[in-house]
Amino acid sequence: MSDRIVETFSVVINKPAEAVFAVISDVNNHAQWANGAYRIEDVSDPNFATGATFTSYGVSRDSDNKRNDVTVMTNEPHSLFALSSLEDGDEYINTFSLTPEGEGTKVDKVIDMPKPGGPMGMMFAGIFKSVIAPRIAEGMDKMKEVVEAQ
Numbered sequence: 001m002s003d004r005i006v007e008t009f010s011v012v013i014n015k016p017a018e019a020v021f022a023v024i025s026d027v028n029n030h031a032q033w034a035n036g037a038y039r040i041e042d043v044s045d046p047n048f049a050t051g052a053t054f055t056s057y058g059v060s061r062d063s064d065n066k067r068n069d070v071t072v073m074t075n076e077p078h079s080l081f082a083l084s085s086l087e088d089g090d091e092y093i094n095t096f097s098l099t100p101e102g103e104g105t106k107v108d109k110v111i112d113m114p115k116p117g118g119p120m121g122m123m124f125a126g127i128f129k130s131v132i133a134p135r136i137a138e139g140m141d142k143m144k145e146v147v148e149a150q
């Protein structure tokens with residue numbers, strides 16, 4: 001397996017875990033906070049239970065319509081939701097962990113992705129920090145807005 005990058009992004013949402021989880025675990029909602037176009041097709045289980053599969057299309061560095069074959073790795077109500085995406089043979093894992101915090105819920109999104117090889121790999125840490133991480137943080141803020149508005 002190639003080197004991997006694992007980063008965590010957090011936000012506190014002023015709603016109970018049940019409400020937060022209901023929105024996050026329904027992948028149809030993810031387009032509301034995605035950075036760029038995002039859609040899903042071929043959903044095997046509309047409840048997105050563990051083992052469910054679907055195809056997503058979204059923005060990547062080389063396409064505005066990048067295909068991912070996605071499997072729900074974990075769906076533990078009110079606490080953990082994890083997706084494994086295969087894109088061009090590489091696995092990307094997105095895990096949402098929910099914990100109570102005050103009157104709300106802290107959501108930690110852990111991104112686990114392959115580190116590019118070659119020259120791009122040497123520059124990737126800087127690119128991730130300056131370009132990708134701010135977009136993920138922006139998506140987390142949008143997710144907070146969406147969940148709190150419901």
